[in-house]
Amino acid sequence: DPRVVVTFDEGRLRIEVHDQGAAPPQVRPKPGPDGGYGLRVVAAAADGWGWVATSTGKVVWTEMLC
Numbered sequence: 001d002p003r004v005v006v007t008f009d010e011g012r013l014r015i016e017v018h019d020q021g022a023a024p025p026q027v028r029p030k031p032g033p034d035g036g037y038g039l040r041v042v043a044a045a046a047d048g049w050g051w052v053a054t055s056t057g058k059v060v061w062t063e064m065l066c
Helices: 038-045
Strands: 003-011 014-017 048-054 057-066
Touching: 038 048
Parallel strands: none
Antiparallel strands: 003 014, 014 057, 048 057
């Protein structure tokens, strides 16, 4: 199951999604009825986002100045 961690420090909001999937996140070339909008929304709204591999899967993160 994914785990979401939200922190706020010195005006910066950080949201992390931890999951067990090893595949890197990808912005789909063309979103459709089955999805593909999530990372587009994150990339448009956030000041930055990325991901890191972990020993149990990966963490996808985004940060926004508030």
